[in-house]
Amino acid sequence: MAQKLLVKKPESFWDIYERKPGEDKQSTHYCPGCGHGNVHKLIAEALDDFGVTEKAILINPVGCSVFAYYYFRCGNVQVAHGRAPAVGTALSRCNPDSLVICYQGDGDLAAIGTNELIHAANRGENMTIFFVNNAIYGMTGGQMAPTTLIGQKTMTTPYGRNSQNEGYPIKVCELLASLEAPVYLERVALTDAKHMAKARQAIRKAINNQINKKGFSLVELLSPCPTGWGVEPPDAHKWIEENMFPYFKLGVYRDVADQREPIVRAKRIMDPKEVIEKLSLDKIGLESGGITSVPIDKYANPSLKIAGFGGQGVLLLGEVLAKAAMIKGYEVSWLPSYGPEMRGGTANCSVIIQKEKIGSPMATNPKVLIAMNRPSLEKFQNDVLPGGIIIYNTSLIDIEPSRKDVEIVSIKATGIADELGNVRVANMVALGTYIGYTGLLGREEVLKALSDSISRKNLISLNEEAIIRGMECAGKRV
Amino acid sequence: MSKVLIKGNDATVLGALLAGCEAYFGYPITPASEIAHAAAKFFSLLGRTFIQAESEVGAINMVYGAASAGQRVMTASSGPGISLKQEGVSYCAGSELPCVIVDIVRGGPGLGNIGPEQGDYNQIVKGGGHGNYKVIVLSPNSSQEMCNLTMLAFELADKYRIPVYVLTDGVIGQMMEPVEIQTPVKDVPDKKWALKGTPETAPNLITSIYMDHEDLEQHILKLDRKYKEIEEKEVRYEEYKLEDAEIVLIGYAVISRILRTVVDEARKDGLKVGLLRPITLWPFPCVKIGELSEKVKSFLVVEMSTGQMVNDVKLSVNGKKPVHLYYRVGGMVPSTEEIIKKLDEIK
Numbered sequence A: 001m002a003q004k005l006l007v008k009k010p011e012s013f014w015d016i017y018e019r020k021p022g023e024d025k026q027s028t029h030y031c032p033g034c035g036h037g038n039v040h041k042l043i044a045e046a047l048d049d050f051g052v053t054e055k056a057i058l059i060n061p062v063g064c065s066v067f068a069y070y071y072f073r074c075g076n077v078q079v080a081h082g083r084a085p086a087v088g089t090a091l092s093r094c095n096p097d098s099l100v101i102c103y104q105g106d107g108d109l110a111a112i113g114t115n116e117l118i119h120a121a122n123r124g125e126n127m128t129i130f131f132v133n134n135a136i137y138g139m140t141g142g143q144m145a146p147t148t149l150i151g152q153k154t155m156t157t158p159y160g161r162n163s164q165n166e167g168y169p170i171k172v173c174e175l176l177a178s179l180e181a182p183v184y185l186e187r188v189a190l191t192d193a194k195h196m197a198k199a200r201q202a203i204r205k206a207i208n209n210q211i212n213k214k215g216f217s218l219v220e221l222l223s224p225c226p227t228g229w230g231v232e233p234p235d236a237h238k239w240i241e242e243n244m245f246p247y248f249k250l251g252v253y254r255d256v257a258d259q260r261e262p263i264v265r266a267k268r269i270m271d272p273k274e275v276i277e278k279l280s281l282d283k284i285g286l287e288s289g290g291i292t293s294v295p296i297d298k299y300a301n302p303s304l305k306i307a308g309f310g311g312q313g314v315l316l317l318g319e320v321l322a323k324a325a326m327i328k329g330y331e332v333s334w335l336p337s338y339g340p341e342m343r344g345g346t347a348n349c350s351v352i353i354q355k356e357k358i359g360s361p362m363a364t365n366p367k368v369l370i371a372m373n374r375p376s377l378e379k380f381q382n383d384v385l386p387g388g389i390i391i392y393n394t395s396l397i398d399i400e401p402s403r404k405d406v407e408i409v410s411i412k413a414t415g416i417a418d419e420l421g422n423v424r425v426a427n428m429v430a431l432g433t434y435i436g437y438t439g440l441l442g443r444e445e446v447l448k449a450l451s452d453s454i455s456r457k458n459l460i461s462l463n464e465e466a467i468i469r470g471m472e473c474a475g476k477r478v
Numbered sequence B: 001m002s003k004v005l006i007k008g009n010d011a012t013v014l015g016a017l018l019a020g021c022e023a024y025f026g027y028p029i030t031p032a033s034e035i036a037h038a039a040a041k042f043f044s045l046l047g048r049t050f051i052q053a054e055s056e057v058g059a060i061n062m063v064y065g066a067a068s069a070g071q072r073v074m075t076a077s078s079g080p081g082i083s084l085k086q087e088g089v090s091y092c093a094g095s096e097l098p099c100v101i102v103d104i105v106r107g108g109p110g111l112g113n114i115g116p117e118q119g120d121y122n123q124i125v126k127g128g129g130h131g132n133y134k135v136i137v138l139s140p141n142s143s144q145e146m147c148n149l150t151m152l153a154f155e156l157a158d159k160y161r162i163p164v165y166v167l168t169d170g171v172i173g174q175m176m177e178p179v180e181i182q183t184p185v186k187d188v189p190d191k192k193w194a195l196k197g198t199p200e201t202a203p204n205l206i207t208s209i210y211m212d213h214e215d216l217e218q219h220i221l222k223l224d225r226k227y228k229e230i231e232e233k234e235v236r237y238e239e240y241k242l243e244d245a246e247i248v249l250i251g252y253a254v255i256s257r258i259l260r261t262v263v264d265e266a267r268k269d270g271l272k273v274g275l276l277r278p279i280t281l282w283p284f285p286c287v288k289i290g291e292l293s294e295k296v297k298s299f300l301v302v303e304m305s306t307g308q309m310v311n312d313v314k315l316s317v318n319g320k321k322p323v324h325l326y327y328r329v330g331g332m333v334p335s336t337e338e339i340i341k342k343l344d345e346i347k
């Protein structure tokens, strides 16, 4: 105990760093004069004081602080370079009552990880980021960081950072201050006692904000890297004051936690019974019964290509047909053409209906073509199998199918739909025609499928009428 | 029997919800976007987490985070997005984090197109990210399997602490078929190793870094033992009319559906053809194919890539019998007629 008081090691650190390889389990792996050790200590003390060590999950970045988990007696996760804010996002959402701390260097946070940083900040994730800005890549041997100063020599700016080649150092607090969501942004420096006291305060505030579920806080700490800068440890503070202070202005860039409501996350529904209820899983299914009646052989087990222009509802036609066949007890598949061609151009789908398990879902050579416009007839009529059927919409198609070896069924689908009051139900007229002509399905299952497929219930009766008209016309060959 | 007619993409979300998946993170891309749409709707309804991430890199790292928290988690994408996720998948594998990743493959390379393809086989089945790792790859070929194999994916992911892919093509993702709704999983395993911000889990560390060379070697060997166990226990495939087959057709996802039709058609012409469909692409059914190579005349692999899975078939056959390849790419799906023509050439 006495010894503990002497070294004043925070409780949030392990007494002995068992995770650290090698003989020395007492001191850190950082260089003399490095700022990381100081930041660790300030964080550990704050965790102690708030009594939240065991709630804390520390996200270890890639950089000199990759081994922060050697020291912290809390949950630890090591993540890919720059991705801490994304990982932290999920940890915070999944454990809303934990304390998620991202610890990141300038390369990690402001170069490779800018995207993750900005979006986590912009979502206002309930997390705390401690951003150690040492104007250099320490771990990899002193290369330029996004925060490297103009003129500063590094391994990759051997003649000094040149704004024309490397641009200017990124000011992270100022950048994030342009976002609405963050509640607290402050830049502090690890230099003399006065500045250290400010840093301590800032770290506490950022942690406290998260405990109060106020959202996203970031503290930027200007931190010495004597090794990377090539200066003696005692001169490092002076280096910060002379080189970093003029460019990276210390201060508070945002502090609005007081004005924000705590973030509330929904309670998860995991209980199977509740899941079934909430998703209506016991209600959405359709009974699919044994096939009671079958059409004559040549109309049995059809494969269909249903085509028209986008907006004619050919996909819905196929869906209602497939669903009705499913209710009847058939195996069915429905495959749309998807992608840009759907936008403005033609749309089509393949529907397969059969008693046996379905192999290929593509109706490359269909038994039935339902063509709602002329390009569709022209494009697909030669694919239809001999002995098949072509149903075509004479309202919009002013040519006759050229095929002589198939059954041709003409229907004024759009015209009839127009008579019914809406040209958009031409698809259902065509559907009615097909089932009326072949006797593949009955009225009952088709109407059931229709009402399951249409979300706007006031449109159901019109669509029903269209199907029935189509069925009636099928015999008459309108 | 009660069924719903839904797209493969929607069925995978249904499977995830039934499997107790608590979080979804993704970035939109055709032909996988319906997965994000359905997840946005239903995860939120159940108070579970849905985030449209800033990128696939963000999404997979959120997956890493949720998996670290010990929760069942998934993401979905297509080729270009999967390429971006590979870094994170390697980290998940290294840190032994269970998660489910769905890939609805489209045309590549580059932006390619949004048509169905199978060109992601190598980047997924062979690793894709850096380092020595493997992932379980399940390949559904129907809406029902999109649901059921997604559920299985979560189970295997937890059982072995491993990322599991659900890999299929644009056709299976976009196609609607009847799906029988399964009962929700009751007991999702509690993960003692996870990070939950509690006293019990505070000593836990999740990491893929082992600075000491010997330690990393031991870690990799441990992973490798796990992979061996999976190879022994988790191979899944479907056979169709293989008993007397002289030519074995091999294909996965939509191709396996087309090949089923080919088998029936070719048999009408007296050709003794059968189908082997790998359901797990890793572990691959090498042993089964090796056995078949003792008794059949030849193999015909059909792919929507210029020949990726065929290499695994060749390794399994080990030179004993000819292995032929037929393929279409770029969004073109081979027709039964084309394949039957190829069969006539090689018979």
Ligand SMILES: Cc1ncc(C[n+]2csc(CCOP(=O)(O)OP(=O)(O)O)c2C)c(N)n1
Pocket: A062, A063, A064, A065, A081, A104, A105, A106, A107, A108, A109, A132, A134, A136, A137, A138, A139, A140, A145
């Ligand atoms: C994807 C990837 N690219 C590059 C690296 C190599 N790398 C490790 S640490 C680092 C820079 C870290 O610099 P910084 O974040 O400033 O941390 P510091 O060491 O200065 O604290 C780089 C580039 C890596 N590990 N992963």
Ligand code: SF4
Pocket: A029, A030, A031, A032, A033, A034, A035, A036, A064, A134, A138, A139, A224, A225, A226, A227, A228
């Ligand atoms: S290189 Fe710099 S940042 Fe890294 S430990 Fe040494 S002083 Fe610290």
Ligand SMILES: [Mg+2]
Pocket: A063, A105, A106, A107, A132, A133, A134, A135, A136, A137, A138, A145
């Ligand atoms: Mg740095």
